[in-house]
Amino acid sequence: MTDIEEVVNRRLEELLPQKIEEALRQREASKTPTLAIIASRGTLDWAYPPFILGSTAAALGWEVAIFFTFYGLNLLKRDVSDLKVSPLGNPGMPMKMPFGPDWFKRINWNIPNLIQAGVPGFETVATLLMQQTIKNNGVATIEALRGMAQEAGVKFTACQMTVDLFGFCHDDFIPGLDYAGAATFLPVAQKADVTLFM
Amino acid sequence: MHFDKEVDARGLGCPLPILRSKKALAELQSGQVLHVMSTDPGSVKDFAAFARQTGNELLASTENNKEYGFFIKRK
Numbered sequence: 199m200t201d202i203e204e205v206v207n208r209r210l211e212e213l214l215p216q217k218i219e220e221a222l223r224q225r226e227a228s229k230t231p232t233l234a235i236i237a238s239r240g241t242l243d244w245a246y247p248p249f250i251l252g253s254t255a256a257a258l259g260w261e262v263a264i265f266f267t268f269y270g271l272n273l274l275k276r277d278v279s280d281l282k283v284s285p286l287g288n289p290g291m292p293m294k295m296p297f298g299p300d301w302f303k304r305i306n307w308n309i310p311n312l313i314q315a316g317v318p319g320f321e322t323v324a325t326l327l328m329q330q331t332i333k334n335n336g337v338a339t340i341e342a343l344r345g346m347a348q349e350a351g352v353k354f355t356a357c358q359m360t361v362d363l364f365g366f367c368h369d370d371f372i373p374g375l376d377y378a379g380a381a382t383f384l385p386v387a388q389k390a391d392v393t394l395f396m
Numbered sequence: 397m398h399f400d401k402e403v404d405a406r407g408l409g410c411p412l413p414i415l416r417s418k419k420a421l422a423e424l425q426s427g428q429v430l431h432v433m434s435t436d437p438g439s440v441k442d443f444a445a446f447a448r449q450t451g452n453e454l455l456a457s458t459e460n461n462k463e464y465g466f467f468i469k470r471k
Contacts, residue, residue: 254415
């Protein structure tokens with residue numbers, strides 16, 4: 199190898215990593231981040247994560263797509279006031295009262311599963327208490343968060359297969375949805391910076 | 397500090413302070429300042445991150461008796 203080649207090679211080795219890093223940084227800075235979420239749950243508690251993260255990502259300037267499948271379809275129904283939360287078999291859920299004096303509100307009611315399962319209407323009462331807690335804490339309703347996400351340009355897609363499976367029709371859902379399947383979601387997820395399954 | 401618009405997000409939980417602020421910022425001209433009031437302790441970190449991500453400058457952030465204030469300049 200000639201001297202000149204050796205000098206050029208050495209210089210290139212010094213410069214290339216810097217240049218590549220700079221180019222990558224520029225690409226990163228100019229790219230709009232993207233988020234793809236699968237929402238597969240249909241309870242009041244699990245209704246929050248997709249809409250909170252989706253609307254917040256949109257507020258940060260991200261491009262967001264949420265795919266609703268299986269029980270997640272419940273989150274797209276025109277009326278979401280009937281979403282329920284179940285403390286049964288959910289030991290992580292604090293059971294606290296949203297009213298009364300502070301000492302009373304701090305009590306965690308440890309109710310055995312057997313009683314939870316046996317008392318008619320237990321889920322309904324738990325849901326009412328949760329709804330009150332949500333209100334007391336200034337947390338948005340699902341309907342409001344969903345509206346804000348849609349308004350901010352979050353793209354909602356409903357899984358057509360589960361729409362059919364559960365006997366829903368498009369009229370049951372809010373307007374502005376796409377209906378599609380796995381083959382539509384995967385290429386979106388492939389290009390997304392963040393993909394979450396909920 | 398001078399501001400051109402104000403968002404009162406006191407009593408609201410995550411992510412409402414951010415969503416309301418984003419909407420309010422969109423109604424401002426470049427260089428104008430938004431003042432946000434919040435009682436959510438999480439909003440301190442959230443508004444810093446929001447400013448970094450969106451390129452709007454967080455001019456100042458205040459805390460007074462569990463009330464938080466943010467001054468954000470529209471980019």
